[in-house]
Amino acid sequence: MNPVFEIAGVAGGYDEVDILKGVDLHVLPGEIVTIAGTNGAGKSTIIKAAMGLLPHVRGAVRFEQRDITHARVQARLDAGIGYVPQVANVFASLSVHDNLLVMQGVRDAKRRAESMYEMFPALARHRKRRAGALSGGERQQLAFARALMRAPRMMLLDEPTAALSPALVDEIFAYVVKLPAAGTAVLMVEQRARQSLAISQRGYIIDQGSVAMQGDAQALLNDPAAADLFIGRH
Ligand SMILES: Nc1ncnc2c1ncn2[C@@H]1O[C@H](COP(=O)(O)OP(=O)(O)OP(=O)(O)O)[C@@H](O)[C@H]1O
Ligand SMILES: [Mg+2]
Structure with missing residues (x-):
């Protein structure tokens, strides 16, 4: 099976200093894949390289076999990649409903928004807020629903549960689990590595800008050396 998304030998960073030191990872259709690692390991930097938000990138980023290494952010979104950044981006002055409707390139946006309200009842209650x-x-x-409006075939999530209460964390993971069946593969950075690996097929553990360990999610969960790397050495 061809990967839906692939990062091959990606190195680079924000200036002349390389943060990423040759990262290889891929996501197969229908997969949920976790990226774990301690603070500062380079997880968000990988997602930025994948989205075209990293100033200096060498190597290759491919989406559905097409090279998008140097494509603009908007071109990646248009191609079918969804993205929820670590800090949620919504239009603060617009209503919930308008935040959904302003998404470009959505066919049948009103009906699609209604299906988002079914998925996120809290948004339905506050649609005019x-x-x-x-x-x-x-x-x-809302940031999650905005990304889903366009029915992306690949979703990049950077700590979708950061700053959420435990009950909401479970809710967000419950949504993530449903994405593959709706045709959306997932690459997810998570601080809550155990919970995230538990709903993933595979995982990558990043340490100092490189892939330190990778493999079957269950095997990583059971490997004390992996736990050491994603929980941190104290
Ligand atoms: N805008 C930036 N300019 C320069 N260096 C940066 C920038 N953003 C991150 N870095 C550096 O890149 C390295 C990796 O940061 P990154 O944000 O990818 O880590 P992370 O694994 O996502 O950590 P966390 O778990 O804390 O979110 C860190 O040393 C960080 O200081
Ligand atoms: Mg981060």
């Missing part, structure tokens, strides 16, 4: 007045968890759900 300004996004800036939402709680952190609700705002995160």
